[in-house]
Amino acid sequence: MTTASTPPVLPVSTHVGTVHLNARDLPGLTRFYADLLGLNVTWPNATQAVLSAHGTPLLHLHAAPDLPAPAPTRPGLYHTAFLLPTRADLGRWLAHAARLGHRIGSGDHLVSEAFYLSDPEGNGIEVYADRPRDTWTWKDGQVQMATNAVDAQGVLQAAGIDPATLDGAVPFSAPAGTTIGHIHLKVGSAAQAAHWYRNTLGLDVVADMGSAAFLSWGGYHHHIGLNEWHSAGQPTPAAPAAGLRDFTLLAPDLEPLRAHLHGRPDVQSGPDSLSVTDPWGNRLSVQQG
Numbered sequence: 001m002t003t004a005s006t007p008p009v010l011p012v013s014t015h016v017g018t019v020h021l022n023a024r025d026l027p028g029l030t031r032f033y034a035d036l037l038g039l040n041v042t043w044p045n046a047t048q049a050v051l052s053a054h055g056t057p058l059l060h061l062h063a064a065p066d067l068p069a070p071a072p073t074r075p076g077l078y079h080t081a082f083l084l085p086t087r088a089d090l091g092r093w094l095a096h097a098a099r100l101g102h103r104i105g106s107g108d109h110l111v112s113e114a115f116y117l118s119d120p121e122g123n124g125i126e127v128y129a130d131r132p133r134d135t136w137t138w139k140d141g142q143v144q145m146a147t148n149a150v151d152a153q154g155v156l157q158a159a160g161i162d163p164a165t166l167d168g169a170v171p172f173s174a175p176a177g178t179t180i181g182h183i184h185l186k187v188g189s190a191a192q193a194a195h196w197y198r199n200t201l202g203l204d205v206v207a208d209m210g211s212a213a214f215l216s217w218g219g220y221h222h223h224i225g226l227n228e229w230h231s232a233g234q235p236t237p238a239a240p241a242a243g244l245r246d247f248t249l250l251a252p253d254l255e256p257l258r259a260h261l262h263g264r265p266d267v268q269s270g271p272d273s274l275s276v277t278d279p280w281g282n283r284l285s286v287q288q289g
Contacts (some may be wrong), residue, residue, distance in 0.1 A: 009202035012218030073282035077244035079124030083181030091159030096172035184225035
């Protein structure tokens with residue numbers, strides 16, 4: 001893998017839009033995300049649910065009761081990462097999740113503080129807040145990240161919550177500015193996937209960890225994560241399963257990407273979008289927005 005910048009085929013403001021999941025239990029999974037993250041729910045029809053934060057759609061769930069659960073080694077979703085605007089917001093969420101009784105993992109990644117859990121269908125979830133960009137450390141084009149213990153007490157105290165009693169906690173609703181900060185995918189080869197995403201979407205590889213790679217536009221710590229921790233050597237799945245259906249990226253201008261991908265037979269082009277599937281069956285759509 002390389003950290004050299006590729007031509008700017010997408011603007012630096014490109015970011016993750018909506019993640020689409022196939023849900024075996026659509027009502028149950030909808031309730032779970034609405035309760036966990038304080039999202040608003042709309043129902044386009046009886047087989048779909050859209051979960052939004054202040055009008056911004058984050059998750060689109062599709063009823064798929066007949067699909068099997070994905071095997072742990074299957075390429076697909078590792079986690080959807082919900083980015084909260086401030087550390088205080090993260091503290092309010094952490095108290096809320098604790099009161100709901102969820103088992104939560106954590107990681108201080110130097111650039112961010114993050115908490116982890118899974119939904120009832122095994123889809124990974126990260127809820128995090130970034131540290132200020134001027135505190136991130138870069139060396140030779142790579143952002144320095146780690147997985148250290150999170151100061152959970154400090155996160156709670158940032159929200160004015162007593163870590164011992166959770167006094168001061170209030171019902172949680174996703175604050176304005178909540179987004180999907182990144183999506184993390186399972187692939188058969190992190191090196192090959194980084195090459196594919198870099199060449200296809202013009203991302204920069206900002207952290208190369210061998211069995212995992214992290215890529216972004218505009219100097220973010222990552223918009224797309226790729227790992228082979230459970231899926232090394234796996235090919236494109238032969239049949240659909242529950243879990244990741246596809247995801248969208250939003251960009252203000254698609255014309256450079258359209259020119260960059262012109263003639264590729266694996267690209268589907270529409271007036272306001274381009275869709276493509278990576279070598280492990282993860283489908284994405286880049287939309288104008």
